[in-house]
Amino acid sequence: MKAAAVSQTHSNRHTQSMRYLYVLTVFFMALTGFGQMPIYKRYYLSDIPGFGWLANFWTTRYVHYAGAALLLAIVTYMLVQHIILIRAQRKITLSGYLRGILLLGIVLTGVLFVIKNFAVFVFSPEFIIALNLSHLGFVMIFLLVNLYCLIFKKQWTKVR
């Protein structure tokens, strides 16, 4: 009984630290993602001490790619863990589904961006514009929904 409680505490800590890592990754993804537009220098944000790197498009792109790899690992981890360990006790909420769908949209359009940026792929200009707008659109809605969930304390899952 005692061992099981210790194990549960360890598991909760593990999940909690994974959540912090997820939030941190999403923050840096959003920060560097918006940095793909030439706005940080114009609006003095890169003048803030420690944020000078945000004005360098190559650096923000590299961090965005690294963050994307980390986000993919975290999302897969959370998903597999939910399906096998958690699903029996907790179910995904409506806001959880909404966030999941938006995240999927971000990931899929992001993957297409990565493919597009290789030399051998020449997507049509119309498709690239649609990709730009949909990636940005998914991100904006995702951030707004997360803000709503934060304010109104909406969870990804709830007890069945």
Added chain:
Amino acid sequence: MGQDISRRTFLKGGMAAAAGVAAGSIPGAAAAARPEEKTQLATLLDISKCIGCGACVDACRETNAHKYPNPQKPFPKMFPDRARVSDWSDKQDVTDRLTPYNWLYIQHASIDINGEETELTIPRRCMHCVNPPCVKLCPWGAAKQLKNGISRIDPEICLGGSKCNAVCPWDIPQRQTGVGLYLDILPNFAGNGVMFKCDRCYDQIEAGQLPACIEACPEDVQAIGPRDKILQKARQLAKEINGYIYGEIENGGTHTIYVSPVPFEKLDAAIEKGKGKPHLAAVSDRMADANNLAAAMVIAPLAGIAAAARKIYNYTKKSN
């Protein structure tokens, strides 16, 4: 071999015949076969042939004049003040650098060749990279890469943020304030005009014609054709004159290939460089760094599954 393709042959529409001979024709001839639309076209510039007459610059300006900006004045006041006006409309006659009204110019280099001071002239314009950062990193998709390898900026969509200039290894796209889509959105707070650069006369090529700079050159400095053929010719020419190639590997490869009788390090040291005046230095593949992280993205979900599997295993083991 040794059989040139004339401009007349090209214009007459003897494309198929031209294509066959182009591969064997000497570099510098206006050997432009009209290949399939998907064929990536490159140009070869034989620096040793250029006499710096400026005919290519004049032809470029005349042919592309209808694409030049016609800004509305006064310009909208931009906030914050850091966003500066970039106005070339009163300096349209500037031809010693790249501007929104001058997409091609002649660089000069005084070089010591075999103890003799020699003046070399180099036509400079967009390199039309194989994997162009200006196109791939444009946040709006205003910069486009055509299937034939041409990079061009759509003036109807461009907001003039100048990111393409910031990521271009050669400082090619140049901004004109007071034109374009930004005027219809938030002219005071976002955007700053339109970026302009050489589009290698994409419309002329679509019509089966040569780019103006190639057509006008009296010395046949340039040749155009499929990139692999152009590279073959460049290597052959470099071998014949014991010369050097630029553009084959620079920034991962470009569709503009220069062949020079002197090393490009020497040329780079001798030319005037700066804003709107591109260098001739070595350039690593700028897109490659982040692209190499794509492998990490493929592995990442597997790492996530492995981490979850470990947790599930530990949980199951402790439960039992």
